Amino acid sequence: MSPLSVEAPALHTPPETVDVPDEPLTATLDRAVRDYPDRVAIDFLGRTTTWAQLGEEVQLAAGALHSLGVRRGDRVALALPNCTSHVVAFWAVLRLGAIVVEHNPTYTAPGMAHQLADSGATVVVAWEKAVLAILEALPLTAVRRVVAVDLSRDLPTTRRLALSLPVPTARTLRAKLRGSVPGTVTSWHRLLREAKPLVGSYPAARSGDIALLQYTGGTTGTPKGATLTHRNLVANALQGAAWTGATSGTEVVYGVLPFFHAFGLTLCLGYTTRIAGTVVLFPSFDTAQVLAAQKRRPGTFLPAVATMLDRLLDAAEREHADLTSFRYAICGAMALPAETAARWERATRGLAIEGYGMTETSPVALGNPLTAQRRPGMLGRPFPSTRIRVVDPENPDHDVPQGSQGELLIAGPQVFAGYWNKPEETAEQLLPGGWLRTGDLVVVEPDGFVRLVDRIKEMIVCDGFKVYPSQVEDHLRLMPGVLDVAVVGEPAGDHGESVVAAIVLDELIRNIDLAAVRAWGEQHLARYALPRRLVVLQELPRSQVGKVLRRVVRDHVLTLREES
Numbered sequence: 001m002s003p004l005s006v007e008a009p010a011l012h013t014p015p016e017t018v019d020v021p022d023e024p025l026t027a028t029l030d031r032a033v034r035d036y037p038d039r040v041a042i043d044f045l046g047r048t049t050t051w052a053q054l055g056e057e058v059q060l061a062a063g064a065l066h067s068l069g070v071r072r073g074d075r076v077a078l079a080l081p082n083c084t085s086h087v088v089a090f091w092a093v094l095r096l097g098a099i100v101v102e103h104n105p106t107y108t109a110p111g112m113a114h115q116l117a118d119s120g121a122t123v124v125v126a127w128e129k130a131v132l133a134i135l136e137a138l139p140l141t142a143v144r145r146v147v148a149v150d151l152s153r154d155l156p157t158t159r160r161l162a163l164s165l166p167v168p169t170a171r172t173l174r175a176k177l178r179g180s181v182p183g184t185v186t187s188w189h190r191l192l193r194e195a196k197p198l199v200g201s202y203p204a205a206r207s208g209d210i211a212l213l214q215y216t217g218g219t220t221g222t223p224k225g226a227t228l229t230h231r232n233l234v235a236n237a238l239q240g241a242a243w244t245g246a247t248s249g250t251e252v253v254y255g256v257l258p259f260f261h262a263f264g265l266t267l268c269l270g271y272t273t274r275i276a277g278t279v280v281l282f283p284s285f286d287t288a289q290v291l292a293a294q295k296r297r298p299g300t301f302l303p304a305v306a307t308m309l310d311r312l313l314d315a316a317e318r319e320h321a322d323l324t325s326f327r328y329a330i331c332g333a334m335a336l337p338a339e340t341a342a343r344w345e346r347a348t349r350g351l352a353i354e355g356y357g358m359t360e361t362s363p364v365a366l367g368n369p370l371t372a373q374r375r376p377g378m379l380g381r382p383f384p385s386t387r388i389r390v391v392d393p394e395n396p397d398h399d400v401p402q403g404s405q406g407e408l409l410i411a412g413p414q415v416f417a418g419y420w421n422k423p424e425e426t427a428e429q430l431l432p433g434g435w436l437r438t439g440d441l442v443v444v445e446p447d448g449f450v451r452l453v454d455r456i457k458e459m460i461v462c463d464g465f466k467v468y469p470s471q472v473e474d475h476l477r478l479m480p481g482v483l484d485v486a487v488v489g490e491p492a493g494d495h496g497e498s499v500v501a502a503i504v505l506d507e508l509i510r511n512i513d514l515a516a517v518r519a520w521g522e523q524h525l526a527r528y529a530l531p532r533r534l535v536v537l538q539e540l541p542r543s544q545v546g547k548v549l550r551r552v553v554r555d556h557v558l559t560l561r562e563e564s
Helices: 026-033 049-067 084-095 109-119 128-140 157-162 168-177 188-194 230-244 261-275 287-296 306-319 338-348 421-428 470-477 514-521 550-563
Strands: 040-044 047-050 075-079 099-102 125-127 147-149 210-215 223-230 252-255 278-283 299-302 328-333 351-357 365-367 385-390 396-397 405-409 435-444 452-454 460-462 465-469 481-490 497-505 533-536
Touching: 026 084, 026 230, 026 261, 040 049, 040 084, 047 049, 047 278, 049 084, 049 188, 075 084, 075 109, 084 278, 099 109, 109 128, 109 223, 109 497, 125 128, 128 147, 210 230, 210 261, 223 230, 230 261, 230 365, 252 261, 252 452, 261 278, 261 299, 261 365, 287 306, 299 306, 306 328, 306 338, 338 351, 385 435, 385 514, 396 405, 452 465, 460 481, 460 497, 465 470, 470 481, 470 497, 470 514, 497 550, 514 533, 533 550
Parallel strands: 040 278, 075 099, 075 125, 099 210, 125 147, 252 278, 252 299, 299 328, 328 351, 497 533
Antiparallel strands: 040 047, 210 223, 351 365, 385 396, 385 405, 405 435, 435 452, 460 465, 481 497
16 A cells, blocks of 8 residues: 555645735735734634734834834844744834844854844844844944843733742743843833834835844855745745635635744745635644644644654554544755655645745645646746756756756746845846756656755755754864864755764873763754764765865765664
8 A cells, every 4th residue: 555545635626827916915914904803823732813913012112112213124033932022023123114034032142133233123023032042143243232032021910920829830830932132122012012003104115125134054054144035925924824725714714833043934924825724833842732732722733843743643652632624744955754744634635735945935836736636756846937947057057858957947926136235146146038057966757746855055955954064073073072073964864864973082181071062062053953973084985176076985884874
């Protein structure tokens, strides 16, 4: 029996093209507020906000940000987990014609400093737990105001009041949600209490204006701000709606993907608003919270990475939870294993499909069909109004023969406008005619499905998060006793890859263990970027020009693993 023998519903055949309206992304919100005022827009751990309420809160927040001096074209940084305040702040910034800059709230001060300085953000709206790192970074930035969000204030009233109880569970939850903030930092919630709603004929953003700076390493690993216009985001939300065939005012989308990742931002915020769905938000992926929400407000659509599906299925089996309300799950950021797709489809009787994209494509560019013709392991077919080419990586002007391996190029209304203040990098990535170089090697099968062969770029994907070897190497080289280092990825099953550090020790140092390397890395690196294995080498293989040959290192690392 095929692993995908479950009879899948033929949900929808998408159109080949879509007409992208000449409007800002905020027009999408305005329609949802107008047409579905009483429908729940947000469910955050049980606290609900209707579309009408969200519209009012956005106007109030826009007035608050305006009082801080935010004007058209200004950059406002958001360093928040998924929560109601994040949604409100996002739309409020766009309402002013300003630009949202999304940040991972768990970044350390050096990482935050680079992005804040590069974007030129003047105001930061941040989770309390992110505030200290941001304050440490301030001298290197143009930030003039930091506003702190108390995540517990977004909870239902009874749950918020319960946090003050002198019991261990309350203390534990309070510690997860809240952080220590200096008294000089403005409270987001107090700011809103004192604000007046934005009224009058404040000039709306135009379709071609930049709406979002989303930082990505691209193909080099050096973080760059991808400039996504209102048109880009409108287009990708519209393409997603056309691909899924969603009926407005009916879907319940589970927001387990973080908004600081383009995948989560577009599907859980832009797309959901486009179809006036309900987004059930989670500050982080927690299977217990997801299953509790499933009892309260059953989901219909789950954007996720493959490992999330496996973890949720395991938890549902233990708890005998019902997942049959989910009609489809769309996975990206890493490959969707056939067995994972089969397990999900057996449990839900819906579909699990794979898509492909980049931050630079807002982010979705290809996807599997929501029919029995979906093919796990394939990237899928181009989204509506999306064109692709497969070219010689050494000569991108030359298309390779049909069925041959080459670099994937993408063009369409969702392709970004370039990198923020980096014209040279933009010119390398965006070719004449609006063709985006992806850095991925693919083959187009006879039936039009695109199959990923390999990555030209050497980034490592751990549980859907991108790890750039050069950034990890730069930090580990500063560790006493480390003479040189190369960081590579090795297969890690459903987790995608894990990070391996191959180090050359100073001759005066006899040994360094993995625990010490991870402890050193924790000072500046995200947890998912920390090495999971350590290999000590006498020297690193290099090319004739002195470049470390990471692929040779990786082959050696894999050989050692097989022999162990």
